Amino acid sequence: MKALVATAVLWSAPALAAETVRVGVLKFGTVNWELDAMKRHGIDAKHGVDVEIIPFAGEDATGIALQGGSVDMIVTDWLWVSRQRAEGGSYVFAPYSTSVGAIMVPGDSPIQSFADLSGKTLGVAGGPLDKNWLLIQALALRDAQTDLSNDARIIYGAPPLLAEKARSGELDAVLIFWNYAARLEAEGFRRLVSGEEAAKAFGASGPVATIGYVFDEAWAKEHADAASGFIAASKETKQLLKASDAEWDALEPLVNAGDAATLAVMRDRYREGIPARDVVEEEKDAAKLYQVLEGLAGEKLVGPGKTLDPGTYWSGLKNGS
Incomplete structure (x- = not known):
């Protein structure tokens, strides 16, 4: 009987709580589409994280929140990350989308x-x-x-x-x-x-992610499971959005396309922007574009760094995370 009771206790023990990852996003930004689908389907929980979506009115506010520790992650470009690193920061970049204007x-x-x-x-x-x-x-x-x-x-x-x-x-x-x-x-x-x-x-061999999830490298080391779990959840959610047209119907209130034809075009263009290349190849192309941009606009755009900081892309991506 004692063995049965012990077994019952083991079976009923709750799973370990998922680690919260606070993601700062623009209130009406397209990143909300992915995070909404991720939360609705429990994909974050599947990968051991509990995503908390924290909206902001402007992009500058998300950067300030990340630097101030109010959020764990934001979405911005690799130019911002490289500039922060050149000025002493330790932020890193994980590709989110290759869609550009x-x-x-x-x-x-x-x-x-x-x-x-x-x-x-x-x-x-x-x-x-x-x-x-x-x-x-x-x-x-x-x-x-x-x-x-x-x-x-x-x-x-x-x-x-x-x-x-x-x-x-x-x-x-x-x-x-x-x-x-x-x-x-x-x-x-x-x-x-x-x-x-x-x-x-100007030398890119394929689509380069212009924006990505950005977080502090020190945070990623301290919360390695949460960092890798979130990136895995992001990839799985993107595959859902790539494969399921019905999912886009569910997202319509956020997309606010207004009609089926517009929703279909926005869906297709979003799908085209899902990163599919090896991150090492993307990083090489980003470094090429950085050189071009540095030559065009100099320090007022890229800051003091003459080349893309070698630590800009999160090392966890190259290790198979």
């Missing part, structure tokens, strides 16, 4: 090339130091002898505002983030050139 023009626009943008009004999201904008400017100058910053009328602004101005015809073309570009595509706009095309023109 593109110059979009109306479907019936006469604009077919960089040269056709001369004298036209071009909206640019992300500001004058946006890396896609820098690469596209360099490509236009190299291949078409077109200096977009001088030959076109440039209007900087927030993506939602620029998208509306493109729809109303106030802009002849717009360089905008991938999710807004997908919405415009569903409305009949076409892509003139993308940031990915520009990156390949």
Whole structure:
């Protein structure tokens, strides 16, 4: 009887509690789609973590929260990570998405090339130091002898505002983030050139993750199971979003596509951005692009580092995590 009681106690013992990972995200950012699916399906718990989603109003606020210890992880680019490391920080990067922005023009626009943008009004999201904008400017100058910053009328602004101005015809073309570009595509706009095309023109051998999950290397060492568990949960969730159209129907309240056609385009463009390459190859390409960007914008963009910091990409990825 005692043996039976002991066995019953063992069988009823609760599993060890999952470790909480606090992820800081933009309130309406696309990362919420992945994290929502992850939580709804218990994929985080499956990998031993309990993801706590902490929303912020702006990207600068997420960086401050990470540096202040209010969150364990944020989503940003490898330029930020390398710059922080060059200035004494110890943050690391794990690829999240290769999706990048593109110059979009109306479907019936006469604009077919960089040269056709001369004298036209071009909206640019992300500001004058946006890396896609820098690469596209360099490509236009190299291949078409077109200096977009001088030959076109440039209007900087927030993506939602620029998208509306493109729809109303106030802009002849717009360089905008991938999710807004997908919405415009569903409305009949076409892509003139993308940031990915520009990156390949300057030496990238394949798609490079522009943004990734970023966390402190010291935290990852202290919480190794949580760090590797979260990355594993992220990869599994991406595969779910890649395989299941029904999952996108469930995400519609967050995506807020408005109609089935737009949702389908946004779904397809998201799937195209799921990283699929070996992280070592991505890192090599990121290092090439860093050199180009450093040459284009210097310290005001990349900080004091002349090359991509060798510790930028999290070593746990290279060890098979």
